[in-house]
Amino acid sequence: MKKMSMRTKLFTVWVFFVTNFKRLFRDKTAIFFTFLFPLIFLFVFGGISGHSGTSFKVAVVSSTDSQYYKDFVTSAGKDKILKIDSKINTLKAAKEAMTRGQLDATIIFPANFGQLKDGHPSGQAEVLYTQNGAQAGQAVQGFLQTRYFTPVNAGIIKTTTPFVAVPKQLNDKSLSSFDYTFAGLLGFAILGAGIFGPINIFPELKKMGILRRLHTTPLRVWQYFLSIMLGNAVVGLMTLGVMFAVAMTLFHLKVVGNYFELAIFLVFSIVLILGIGLSIGGWAKNERQAAPLANIVVFPMMFLSGTFFPRFAMPIWLQSVTNFFPLTPVIDGARLIATEGKHLTQLGPQLGIMAVWMIVVYFIAFRVFRWE
Amino acid sequence: MTRHISDEIILKVHKLTKKYDDKVAVNGISFEVRKGEVFGILGPNGAGKTTTLEMIETLREIDGGTATLAGLNVAEHPYEVRAIIGVQPQAPGFQDKTKLSELIQMFAAAYGEKVDVKKFLDDVNLGDKANSFVENLSGGQKQRFSITAALVHNPKVFFLDEPTTGLDPQARRNLWKLIEEVRDRGISVILTTHYMDEAEVLCDRIAIMDDGNIIALDTPKNLIKNLLAKGFTKNQKVEQANLEDVFIEMTGKGLAAI
Numbered sequence: 001m002k003k004m005s006m007r008t009k010l011f012t013v014w015v016f017f018v019t020n021f022k023r024l025f026r027d028k029t030a031i032f033f034t035f036l037f038p039l040i041f042l043f044v045f046g047g048i049s050g051h052s053g054t055s056f057k058v059a060v061v062s063s064t065d066s067q068y069y070k071d072f073v074t075s076a077g078k079d080k081i082l083k084i085d086s087k088i089n090t091l092k093a094a095k096e097a098m099t100r101g102q103l104d105a106t107i108i109f110p111a112n113f114g115q116l117k118d119g120h121p122s123g124q125a126e127v128l129y130t131q132n133g134a135q136a137g138q139a140v141q142g143f144l145q146t147r148y149f150t151p152v153n154a155g156i157i158k159t160t161t162p163f164v165a166v167p168k169q170l171n172d173k174s175l176s177s178f179d180y181t182f183a184g185l186l187g188f189a190i191l192g193a194g195i196f197g198p199i200n201i202f203p204e205l206k207k208m209g210i211l212r213r214l215h216t217t218p219l220r221v222w223q224y225f226l227s228i229m230l231g232n233a234v235v236g237l238m239t240l241g242v243m244f245a246v247a248m249t250l251f252h253l254k255v256v257g258n259y260f261e262l263a264i265f266l267v268f269s270i271v272l273i274l275g276i277g278l279s280i281g282g283w284a285k286n287e288r289q290a291a292p293l294a295n296i297v298v299f300p301m302m303f304l305s306g307t308f309f310p311r312f313a314m315p316i317w318l319q320s321v322t323n324f325f326p327l328t329p330v331i332d333g334a335r336l337i338a339t340e341g342k343h344l345t346q347l348g349p350q351l352g353i354m355a356v357w358m359i360v361v362y363f364i365a366f367r368v369f370r371w372e
Numbered sequence: 373m374t375r376h377i378s379d380e381i382i383l384k385v386h387k388l389t390k391k392y393d394d395k396v397a398v399n400g401i402s403f404e405v406r407k408g409e410v411f412g413i414l415g416p417n418g419a420g421k422t423t424t425l426e427m428i429e430t431l432r433e434i435d436g437g438t439a440t441l442a443g444l445n446v447a448e449h450p451y452e453v454r455a456i457i458g459v460q461p462q463a464p465g466f467q468d469k470t471k472l473s474e475l476i477q478m479f480a481a482a483y484g485e486k487v488d489v490k491k492f493l494d495d496v497n498l499g500d501k502a503n504s505f506v507e508n509l510s511g512g513q514k515q516r517f518s519i520t521a522a523l524v525h526n527p528k529v530f531f532l533d534e535p536t537t538g539l540d541p542q543a544r545r546n547l548w549k550l551i552e553e554v555r556d557r558g559i560s561v562i563l564t565t566h567y568m569d570e571a572e573v574l575c576d577r578i579a580i581m582d583d584g585n586i587i588a589l590d591t592p593k594n595l596i597k598n599l600l601a602k603g604f605t606k607n608q609k610v611e612q613a614n615l616e617d618v619f620i621e622m623t624g625k626g627l628a629a630i
Contacts, residue, residue, distance in 0.1 A: 008484040015481035019474045026469040208465030216429055216459035217482035218451045371431075 009223055016227035024235060033196075034239055038189035042243055045181050045308065046251045055081050056104040056140050059088035059097060066114025068121065072148050081143065098129065104136040105129040107144065125149075182247050183335030184307040186240060187327050190266075191307070193236050194273030195280070195298055198228070199290040202281030206372055215371035225278060225365070229271050236270040237263060244338075256341035265337055265344060269330040272354055275361035276326065282369035301327040326357040377576060380407040382442055382529055382560045383428065389436030390423050397423045399584035400437060405529070410551070410561040412575030414568070419581040421564035425533050428562075429459055442528050455483060458527035458559075462534050464518035466506040472517060473502040476524060483525035496520045512546050519550050523559070530554055532563040536570060541616050542623070548574055 024030050062069055076082045085103065088094050094106040106128040113123030127144060129137020205211045214224065247253035255262070276297060284290035303309060304318065305327035311319055322328055329350035336342040336350070344351070383405040390398040398420040405411045413421045426432040428439045430450035439446040446453050466475055473489045480487040493499045496516055501509065509517060523530065532551070536544040551574055555561050565571055571578050572592045580588040580595075588595060 004484045011486075012481045012484055015477055019470060019478050022474065023467065023469050205467070208467075209461045209463060210465050210467055212431075213459070213461055213464070214482060215431060216454060216457070216461075217479070218454045218484070219482040220451075 004218070009220070012219065013223050013227045013230065016224070017230045020227065020231050021234065024231075034193065034235060035242060038185065038192065038239060038243055039246060041188060042182075042185050042246055042251075045185060046178065046247065055083050056136055056143070057083045057085060057102065058140060059085050059094040059103050059106045060109070061089060061091050061094055061106060062109040062113075063111040064109050064113045064123075066121075066123075068114040068123065068152065069109050071152075075148065079147070081147070082140065094128070105140040107140070178247075178251055178253065179335055179339040180306070180310040180312075182243075182251070182253055183331045183338070184310070186243065186266075186334045187305060187331035188302070188307040189239055189243060190236065190269055190273050190330060191298060191301060191327060193232060193239065194270060194275075195277040195294055197232065198274070198277035198281030199284065199294045200281075200287075203284055203287045203290050206285065206370075209372070212372040221366060221369050228278070229274060232274045233267045233270050237266060240266055253339070255338050257337040257339070258343065261344050262334070262337045265333055265347070268351075268354065268358075269334070272326060272358050272361065273330065275358065275365050279361060279365040279368060282365055285370065285372075301325050304328075306331045324353060326354065326361070329353045377409050378407045381405070382407045382409075383562070384440045385424075385428065385437070386439075387437035388424065388427060388434065388439055390420070390427060390432065391435050396584050398427070401579075401581070401584075401586045402437075403579050403586060403589060405560055405562060407528075407560055408555065408558050409576045410555050410563070410574050412571040412578045413562070413564045413581055414566065414571050414578050415564075415581035416566060420584040421581055422533055424581070425531055425562065425564055429457060429531055430454055455525065456528045458522040458525070458530045460519055460522045460530070460532045460535060462537060464514070466518075466521075468507050469505055471503050471505060472498060472509075475506065475517075475521060479521045479524045485525055487524060492520070492524070511543055515543065515547055516550060519554065523554065527559060529560045529562060532561065534564055534566070536565065536567065541619055544570070545620065 024034070060073065073084065076084055085097070088097055088103070088106075091106070091108070094103065097103045098106060108126040108128060110124065110126070113125060114121050115123065125144065127137060127141040129140070202211075244253070244255065248255065277294075280290055280293050280297065284293065300322075301307070304314070304322040305311070305325045306322075307327070311322060311328070314322070329347075333347050333350040333354075336347060337344070381404050385404070386402050387400040388398055388402070389396070389400045401420075401424065403411075413424060415421050423432060427434050428441065428446060430446055430453050434447045441453050442456055444453050444456075470478075472493060476487060476489050476492055490499060490502065493502050498513065498517060498520070501513065501517075506514060506517065535551070536547055539547065548570070551561060551563070561574075563574070575592060577589065577591050578595065579586045590598070
C-alpha cells in the first residue's frame with residue numbers, strides 16, 4: 001500500500017485552495033460580503049467619526065501672544081480635531097457656551113505662557129471643562145498634551161540637552177477616534193469572514209453531501225482545514241488591504257507601522273477567528289444549530305471587544321473581562337501596529353492571549369468536526 | 373450474462389456487527405465479494421444495508437467482527453482503504469460555480485493524484501463540458517459525471533447506496549448501464565437497493581438482509597430456482613413486458629438517449 005508523502009498531502013491542500021479561491025470570484029454574493037460589506041461599514045463609521053467623533057469644539061482664551069501660542073492656533077486649524085470657535089474669546093463667554101453644551105472644553109493660555117523659565121520656554125495651559133463634559137475635556141487635555149506640547153517639548157529638549165537620546169513623538173496616547181474606529185472595523189471584517197463564512201458554508205456543504213463525499217476519500221481533516229485557512233488568509237488580506245487603502249486615501253488614516261509585521265499579525269488574527277468559525281460550522285449539522293451558537297459567540301465580541309464601541313469608554317471591570325476575549329487583542333494589536341508603530345515584539349500580551357485562544361479553538365475545531 | 377468472475381476475494385466480511393444503544397442494526401453478518409463481481413445487498417428500509425456499507429466504507433465504527441478489503445483490515449487502516457474504494461452517494465452533490473475540470477482535479481487531489489482532466493472527461497463523453505458548472509449539466513450528464521468523479525483514482529471496489537432511489541425510469545436504466553460499464557472495467561461493485569428488478573438485472577449475487585441479518589445469499593437465478601423448487605407459483609401470468617417498458621418505448625428515451 002503506497003503511503004502519501006507530505007509533499008503529496010500539501011499538493012492536495014493546494015488544489016483545494018486554488019479551486020475554492022477561483023470559485024469565490026464567481027460568486028457575486030460572496031464578493032459582496034467579502035469586499036463590499038466591510039467597506040460599507042467603513043464609510044458609515046468613518047463618516048460618523050470623521051464629523052463628530054474625532055473633533056472637539058473648543059474655545060481658546062489667551063492672555064499671551066507668544067510664538068508657541070500662535071503655532072498652536074495655526075496647527076490646530078490645520079488638524080481639524082480641535083475646532084476652535086473664534087467668536088468666543090473671553091472666559092465668561094466660554095463658560096456660558098460650555099454650560100449650554102456648545103463647547104466641549106476651553107483652553108486657557110496664561111500671560112506667562114512661553115516665557116523663559118530655568119533657561120527654556122515653558123508654560124501651563126489650562127483645559128477647562130464642565131462636570132458632565134469631563135470625558136471630552138480630559139480627551140482634549142490629553143490630545144493637547146500629546147499632539148502639540150510633547151513634540152514642542154521634544155524640540156526644546158533636543159536643543160538644550162545635547163546628550164539626550166533622539167526624541168520621538170509619542171503616538172500611543174494621541175487620541176484619534178478614527179484609529180479606534182478603523183481597528184474596530186478591521187476586527188469586524190475579520191470576525192465576519194472568519195465566523196460567518198464557515199457557519200454559512202459548512203451546513204450547506206453537509207446538506208448537499210459534499211463533505212460526506214470527501215469523507216470517503218483519504219483526505220484528512222487537517223488538510224481540509226489548512227486549505228480553508230489558506231483561502232481565508234489570502235482573501236482576508238485582500239479585503240483588509242482594500243480597507244486600508246480606502247481608509248488611507250479617504251479618511252486620512254496614517255499607517256506608521258511596518259506593513260510586513262502588520263500582514264503577519266493580521267494573518268494570525270484571521271486564522272484565530274477562523275478557528276471559531278470552523279468549530280461552530282464544523283460541529284453544526286445544519287443552519288439551525290449553527291446560527292444560534294454563532295450569535296452567542298459573536299455578539300459579545302462584536303459589542304465588547306471594541307469593534308464599534310471603543311473599549312476605553314467602558315467601565316474598568318468590563319474592560320478587564322473583555323481583555324481576554326479573542327477579538328480584543330486582535331483589534332488592539334492591529335491598532336498598535338498600524339497607527340502606533342509598535343512591533344510584534346512589543347505585543348507580548350496580545351499575542352499571548354491570541355496564542356492561548358488559538359490552541360483552545362483549534363483543539364475544539366478538530367474534536368467536534370463532523371463530515372455530515 | 374456470461375462473464376468471467378475471478379476467484380480472487382476482494383472483500384471479506386466476517387461477523388460484522390453494529391449496535392445503536394440497545395438496538396442491533398447489523399447482527400454479525402458474513403459474506404465475501406469477488407473481484408469483478410456486482411454484489412447486491414437487498415432489503416427493506418431499516419434492514420441494516422446502509423449501515424453495513426458505511427462500516428465497510430470506514431464511515432462508521434465497527435462494533436464487532438471484521439471487514440477485510442484487498443487484504444486490509446478496514447478498522448485498522450481506514451485511510452488506506454479509502455484510497456482504493458470509490459463511493460457514489462445516494463444524492464450526489466457538488467459545490468456550485470466550480471468547473472467540471474476543477475472538480476475532477478479536486479477529487480483526484482483528495483487521493484493525492486494528478487489526472488489528465490481532458491482525457492478523463494473525453495473518455496466519458498463530457499470533454500466539451502469541461503468548463504461547465506455541474507449545475508448546468510443535464511440529469512444524465514450529472515449522473516455520469518458523479519460516477520466518473522468517484523472513480524477518478526481507479527478504485528478496486530465501488531460502492532453505491534440505493535443509487536436509483538427517487539430516479540425516474542430512464543435515469544434508472546441509464547444508471548444501470550453506467551454500473552455495468554464500471555463492472556466491465558474489472559472494478560467490483562457493491563450496491564444496496566430495495567428494488568428487486570434492479571438486483572435481478574445488475575447483480576451477480578445478492579444478499580437479502582432483514583432486521584440486521586442476512587437471510588439468503590446466492591445468485592438471483594438460484595434464489596428464484598430454489599423458490600420455484602419449493603412449489604411456488606405466481607398467481608398472475610407474467611407478461612413479457614411491463615408498464616415501464618411501455619413508457620420507455622413510447623418516450624423513446626431508453627438507453628440510447630444517454
